[in-house]
Amino acid sequence: MRGELWFGLILLALCGAVAGLAPVLAPYDPRAFSGQPLERPGPAHPLGTNDVGQDILSELIYGARVSLIVALAAGSGTVLLGLLVGGIAGYAGGWLDQALMRLVDGMMSLPRLPLLILFATFLGSGLPQTIAVISLLFWPTTARIIRAQVQSVRERGYVRMARQFGASPAYVFFRHVLPAIGPLVAYGLVTAAGNAVAMEAGLAFLGLGDPLAKSWGLMMRFALNLPGLFLTDRWLWWLLPPALCVTLLILALTFIGIGLEQNLNPRLVRRWR
Amino acid sequence: MGAVRRFFAYLLTLWVILTLNFLLPRLLPGDPLAALLDPSSSDYVYDPQVRAALAAYYGLDRPLLEQYGHYLLGALTGNLGRSIRLNRPVAELVAGRLPWTLLLVGTALLLSSALALLTGTESAWRRGSWADRGLVSASLLLANVPVYFAGMMFLLLFGVRLRWLPLAGGRTAFAQYASALDAALDVGRHLVLPALTLTLAMLGAKFLLVRNATVNVLGEDFMLVARAKGLPEGRLKWGHGLRNALLPFVAHLAAHAGMAVTGAVFIETLFSYPGMGRLIFESVTARDYPFIQGAFLVVSAVVLTANLLADLINLRLDPRLREG
Numbered sequence: 001m002r003g004e005l006w007f008g009l010i011l012l013a014l015c016g017a018v019a020g021l022a023p024v025l026a027p028y029d030p031r032a033f034s035g036q037p038l039e040r041p042g043p044a045h046p047l048g049t050n051d052v053g054q055d056i057l058s059e060l061i062y063g064a065r066v067s068l069i070v071a072l073a074a075g076s077g078t079v080l081l082g083l084l085v086g087g088i089a090g091y092a093g094g095w096l097d098q099a100l101m102r103l104v105d106g107m108m109s110l111p112r113l114p115l116l117i118l119f120a121t122f123l124g125s126g127l128p129q130t131i132a133v134i135s136l137l138f139w140p141t142t143a144r145i146i147r148a149q150v151q152s153v154r155e156r157g158y159v160r161m162a163r164q165f166g167a168s169p170a171y172v173f174f175r176h177v178l179p180a181i182g183p184l185v186a187y188g189l190v191t192a193a194g195n196a197v198a199m200e201a202g203l204a205f206l207g208l209g210d211p212l213a214k215s216w217g218l219m220m221r222f223a224l225n226l227p228g229l230f231l232t233d234r235w236l237w238w239l240l241p242p243a244l245c246v247t248l249l250i251l252a253l254t255f256i257g258i259g260l261e262q263n264l265n266p267r268l269v270r271r272w273r
Numbered sequence: 274m275g276a277v278r279r280f281f282a283y284l285l286t287l288w289v290i291l292t293l294n295f296l297l298p299r300l301l302p303g304d305p306l307a308a309l310l311d312p313s314s315s316d317y318v319y320d321p322q323v324r325a326a327l328a329a330y331y332g333l334d335r336p337l338l339e340q341y342g343h344y345l346l347g348a349l350t351g352n353l354g355r356s357i358r359l360n361r362p363v364a365e366l367v368a369g370r371l372p373w374t375l376l377l378v379g380t381a382l383l384l385s386s387a388l389a390l391l392t393g394t395e396s397a398w399r400r401g402s403w404a405d406r407g408l409v410s411a412s413l414l415l416a417n418v419p420v421y422f423a424g425m426m427f428l429l430l431f432g433v434r435l436r437w438l439p440l441a442g443g444r445t446a447f448a449q450y451a452s453a454l455d456a457a458l459d460v461g462r463h464l465v466l467p468a469l470t471l472t473l474a475m476l477g478a479k480f481l482l483v484r485n486a487t488v489n490v491l492g493e494d495f496m497l498v499a500r501a502k503g504l505p506e507g508r509l510k511w512g513h514g515l516r517n518a519l520l521p522f523v524a525h526l527a528a529h530a531g532m533a534v535t536g537a538v539f540i541e542t543l544f545s546y547p548g549m550g551r552l553i554f555e556s557v558t559a560r561d562y563p564f565i566q567g568a569f570l571v572v573s574a575v576v577l578t579a580n581l582l583a584d585l586i587n588l589r590l591d592p593r594l595r596e597g
Contacts, residue, residue, distance in 0.1 A: 109286055109527075111576040113535040114553075115293075118569045121557065122297050198419050202539060205421060207558045220421070224543070235429065247422045254417040 005259025011252035019064035026058035030214060034058075038234070047237045050219075051226055059214055060241050066215035067249055070131060070200040075193030077135030079185060082142025082192075089143070090150030091173060101147070104140040112137055116199065120208040127210040130203060134196050142188045146181060153180040187260040194253035201246045216242035275588050283581045290573045294566050295344050299337070353567035358559045363567030366552065371571070374541070374548035378533045380464060381471035385479055388472070390522070393483025394515045400488055408480065416477030421539045424470040428543065431466060439463050467544045474536045475529060482525055486518035493517075523587050530579035534572055 018025060027046070028034040031054065039049040047056040089100040116137055123129040153159060159176050167175070178185075203209050204217030211218070219242040229235050328334050335343075347353075353363035396405045415423075431437050439462060490496065491514055499513050534550075541550030549568060556564040 106286060106289065109282075109577065109580055110290065111531045111534060111573050113531075113538055114569045114572045114576075117538075117553065117557065118294070118297065118565065121560075121562065121565050194417070201419065202421065205539070206542065206554055239425065240429075243422050243425050247418055250417060250419060251414070254413070258413065 002259065004255045004262075008252045008255030008257075008259060011248060012256065015064055015249055015252065016068060018061055019068050022061050022065060026055075026061040028055040028058045030054060030058040030062040041237050047241060048234075050222060050238065056219075056238055056241070059219055060216070060245060063214060063216045063219060063242060063245065064249075066127070066210075066213045067197050067200065067246065069127070070134075070215075071193040071197045071249070071253070074131045074134040074138075074196035074200070075189050077131060078138045078192040078196065079142055079189045081135060081139035082146055082188060083185060085139065086143035086146030087150055087173065087177070090147035091154055091169065091177065093151075097147075100143075104143050107137075107140045108144075113202075116203065117206065117208065120203055125203075125208050125210055127213045130200055130208075130210065131196075134199050138192060138195060138199075142192060145184060145188060149181045149184050150177055153177050156180075183260065183264050187257060187264060190253050190257045190260060194250050194257065197246065197250050197253065216246045220246075276585060279581060279584045279588070283577060286577055287574065290570065290577070291345060291348055292341075294570055295341055298562065298566075348570060353570060354563040356556070356561055356564040356567075358556060358561040358564065363564050366564065367549065367568065367571050370547060370549045370552050371575075373546060374537055374550060376460075377464065377467055377471060377541070377546060377548055378530075378537050380468040381475060381536075382529065382533055384468065384472040385475040386522075386526075389476055389479035389483050390515060390519075393480045394487050394510060394518065396480070397484045397487035397491060397518075398510050398514065400484075405484075409484070412477040412480040412484075414477070415473060416481065419539075420470065420474040420536045421543055423473055424467075424540050424543045427466050427470050439466075463546075467540050467546050470540050470544075471533065471536045474540075475532060478532070479522075479525075479529065483518055483522055486521040487514050490514050490517040520587070520591050523583060523590060526586075527580035527583035530583070531576050534576055 033053040034055045035045050035049040035053050037049060037051050037053045039045050039053070041048045045055050045057065047060065050056055050059070085100055085104070089097040089104075116133060119133045119137070120130065123133060154177065159172060162172050162176060200209070200215060201217030201220070204215050205221050205224075207221060209215055209218045209221070220239060223229060223235065223239040223242075226234070226238075229239065325334075351364050353367070355361070356363055356366055359366060392408060396408045399405050432439070496509065496513060499509055504513075537548065538550035538553060540546065541548045542554040545551060549572060553565065553568050553572075555561075556568065
């Protein structure tokens, strides 16, 4: 079933193109007060304007940049931390493995969202902080998957052989283990990125986002802050588009993840048919 | 044995949470008073003498260890601090809001579990059919759509477009109820949309879990024996299939409790539901740090307790776990 993978990749590429070409595509500077407040959609503003007169379509287009940056940065941050801890635990084994896995268990039993809110509150609401907080809280899931795979790779014949010939742990790890778990890392990256997008939008939605980086989540928050938003049909062009964009980006990453997972584990395909 | 060990792990995690909550504002740059009163808030104190007096009032001039002991003692006796925004004890505020959240989360947990068990087993029984494939795809979608998006769609469809159900709140404002039944009906009507959203948000993941577990069980040898004995189909499906698939399901209940809390924060915000989530949202907006900290403690404690309960239930259900 290659359909999912391609569907996801095309959607993601589309989102990337919009983000990259934002200055060309957007009719206005998203921060400029280019119209009257709360204009209805018209030829000048295809999606109308927000409560301070900024063009909603331009905000939407530039918002893709924020979401993609978060997806890439927080996704890689999560995977790097997970790779580090999971790799060491799986490769070293013994007491180090035990200690690290206790840490992972402990962190996984903590309720994530309240913790995320607490950290975001005290660290302040900038994009770098958001990225750091997401990476710090979500790496244990990746670490656990990586550890299991590293453990099994470590005992494979050619890896044992290399070790017995006196290869250093670093050599074995980069030469043999890393390539073997590569597909798993790619899968972890995609799922972590999807999760990061959802979390960033959620934090912004709750008022803990970077006020200077107008993301899709922040757009939703400003729309919902307008008293009586639902009494007119304003939500149709102000609230719905950013919500739809976030959902599509998450779905794109999810579909890529499903596609990769099926490549990793052919049994899944049979089971789902 | 297992139960005792799990209980100690629970206490340890609780302690980590308590300590984190204490240390975080103190580790970060600026004094805890700065964390108490945000410089950007209107009632920020500039006078250094007043600040010193305030610090003494809050006990911030004492040694860190003494503060920590004081804090732990307070937390254990239910003293969670005082909300700056509402100028009331955090514990009192939480007590007023927690029942609403428990009602919302409890309803959604029950509904989604029942639905997931029914459809998951049925889907596994007919695996490969069109119905099964459709359900799996739909669940994958459901499990990955952000909960606030699903909530928005419901809000717009049933509240704004069709006007079947109330848009916001936990009950009608200023309502005078003729009877208790009337009041219950009103609360129920307000519960429908948020609970439905939360149910759907949890349904996807739960369905996939039940289905996979049941598919695995259906492939076991004892299923073949049961079939050879000529047991009726219903007995095979529910008595043997579902019953064994319940184990992984219960094991994941703990994770689902955390998921439900996450969902509740967004859904209560979206539907202006008067629960903990909404209050947390309002406090974040007002930078009401003491309340955020208190609420964090309560929510974490509730989730951890749910985890412990699920663990203990699982221990009773599955004798294999008791040995290890």
